[in-house]
Amino acid sequence: MLSFRGLTALCLCAVLTGCNAPRGAGFQSEVLAASEAATHDTDAQYDFAVEPVTRDRLAVLQSWPRVGPARHGWLNRSAGAGAPVISAGDLVSITIWDAAENSLLVGAGQRVTQLENLEVAPNGEIFLPFVGDVSVTGLTAAAARSRIEAKLLSTSPSAQVQLSMTPGQGKTVNLVSGVRAPGRYPLPDRSYGVLSLLSEGGGVDSGLVNPQIKLFRGGRIYSTSVERLFANPALDTTLQGRDRVIVEEEDRMFLSLGATGTQAQHLFPDDQVSALDALAIIGGLAEDRANAEGILILRTYPHRAVGQNGPSKPWVVFTLDLTSADGLFSAKSFEVMPGDLIYGTESPVTSARSILALFGATLGVASAL
Structure with missing residues (x-):
């Protein structure tokens, strides 16, 4: 006949065999x-x-x-001329010097006249008094100055022209997020790349995990990682007017x-x-x-x-x-x-060890009874 201690041990063992270790x-x-x-x-x-x-x-x-998620492609860097060209919507400021007496271009007793912030019309022209409409789109500031001086020859042969251009919205890019200073930035030239834009925006936010860069151009989206962009200079995409750039954290x-x-x-x-x-x-x-x-x-x-x-x-x-x-x-x-x-x-093996440990503990309990 089993003792009370043995019976208790058998009962505890039965309980163990009927359940799994956690x-x-x-x-x-x-x-x-x-x-x-x-x-x-x-x-x-x-x-x-x-x-x-x-x-x-x-x-x-x-x-x-x-x-x-689908990964959008990216654009390689394209060669572009250094000097920017004038486009519709840009603002042109013109200073004209004329030493001739009774000049039509400058006031009496003056030698200089200024025409500030002339907006280039959609057809690419600006209007100059006594000259008329002058087409300036597609020209650099230096080339536009030479064209205007040539137009002035018939009325003021001695006139000299200085011209400066301020980019319109069509010559800016929007840096939307993911940098210290987001905002709208003008394109200083036609070789301005994404890396230069990120630098001007204060650099990528260091708190972003594997930051990704997205470029919105027209109706298309291009994307790559900032890590890949830094590692390959050929991927420093040349920006165009009205581009939008977003830097955001990896979402995969x-x-x-x-x-x-x-x-x-x-x-x-x-x-x-x-x-x-x-x-x-x-x-x-x-x-x-x-x-x-x-x-x-x-x-x-x-x-x-x-x-x-x-x-x-x-x-x-x-x-x-x-x-x-x-x-x-x-x-x-x-x-x-x-x-x-x-x-x-x-x-x-670990589960077997757990069961053995429980079994050992059971025997210990039974022996103490």
Whole structure:
């Protein structure tokens, strides 16, 4: 006949066998069980593919279509003349000197007359007294001055002209946000680039994560990262009048859950983030319970990507084994995409240890009875 102590121990053991040790994540076998069921049941609710990230498969996996928000293209730098040209809407100021007696251009007893802020008409002309309409669009300030002097020869052969131009709204760009001094900036010349504009605006806000720059021109949008722009001078796009430039924080994210260092959404700190980079960003794995052989990356592909040059199913689980050199090098090269979920599975060994610890504690309790 069992003693009271033995009976109590048996009861506690029965309780242990009837429950699982508390866990914060699933085992790899549990997470992937739905895929195994789907291979035998075409009506299974969770029908996804499982792809090991290994050196042999890496090239194929990386060739699949990208996912996430569409990335707009960017414009390379174009060569432009240094001196700005006059356009409709610009303001032209003209100073005329004439030493001739009884000059029609200057008042009696004077030698100079000034015509301030003449707006260039939509047809590209300005009006000058005793001269008429003069076309100045497409000319530099020096060329426009020479044209006006030539027009004055018939009425005032001795007249000399000085001309200055103030850009109109068509010669300005709007720096909207993401810098210390947003505002409207005039284009000093036709080779004025985005980097010069950012500098004039006081530089990019240092608090932005992986800042992105967007250029609105006409009805089109161009975008790239500031990091990429700084690294490649050929991308210093030449600005045009009425361009709008916005600098904003990166909006692409990935998610971490399970037995990882943190469970949260994470912004992409760089244009490209590898699986190893992502693990570093999320604080690695939970040392006391994570399965380093069972790191999962869950990704959803659009249906149009499924086929010969893409995954076999829209839902794909990529598996990484960080306990081997092959797995580590592959994870270093495998690129994380926006919207990916990085999931750390629970280690069966850790759970077994937890059960054994509980079992030991049970025996201790039973022996104390």
